[in-house]
Amino acid sequence: MTGLTDEEIRAVLAAAMGYDNRRPGDLNVAAWQEASEIGRWTLGEAVEAVHQHYATRTDFLMPGHVTQHIRAARRTAPMPAERQLPTAPPAEPERVRDFMAQIRRSLGWTQRATTASDPELDHVCPHERCRAGKHRPCGYRLTRGTHQGEWRAIKGYHHSRTQAARQETNR
Structure with a gap:
């Protein structure tokens, strides 16, 4: 000073x-x-x-x-009162889903539903952590916590699997 x-x-x-x-x-x-x-x-x-x-x-x-x-x-001089942010209860899962959907829409991200006839399912997923087999959904294996080792499917497909399906249809 x-x-x-x-x-x-x-x-x-x-x-x-x-x-x-x-x-x-x-x-x-x-x-x-x-x-x-x-x-x-x-x-x-x-x-x-x-x-x-x-x-x-x-x-x-x-x-x-x-x-x-x-x-x-x-x-x-009196010490400044310790500042404490007001706490709010955690958001309900429905509210989180609605909020995330609103963000996706505002960013222009579209998410299509997966079906059994998707061309991606005709290919093994090349994504390193996924490697889902033919006719299996993309996902990942949990590496930490109480659910370690469990498989979690994701919505949609990994980009590399979609690219592989596009290359196959363009041949």
């Missing part, structure tokens, strides 16, 4: 001028700016420190007073 700018230091000194009639010059601004960098002041904290100082004390305000007040205020 850098110290306050010249204009900000002048604003802090202007607040002090209202109390003690000081007449700061460029050298004062430079010195206070250096102190603001060392003390890591913010403009709001520094101006508040000036007001707090003169509300409770009568001695001439120095940069050290400002730094002391800022540090004390930071130590006693």
Whole structure:
């Protein structure tokens, strides 16, 4: 963090001028700016420190007073409340399906129903994880969890199986 700018230091000194009639010059601004960098002041904290100082004390305000007040205020400031996002119950499966269908439609993805007469079923699926035999649906074997090793069919066919069927019909 850098110290306050010249204009900000002048604003802090202007607040002090209202109390003690000081007449700061460029050298004062430079010195206070250096102190603001060392003390890591913010403009709001520094101006508040000036007001707090003169509300409770009568001695001439120095940069050290400002730094002391800022540090004390930071130590006693309440910690921000821990933010917690509101939790919602998990979405129902029907809602998830409807939402995913809406996304597919908005992206222009079409999903055709599979039938026993599909040309893809006349070919072994070349997809590495599938390798479904002729007349068998495409899918994958689960590799983790309590259902490890189970076969799960997918809707439609792997792209490589569809390509193989197209090549065969184009011959």
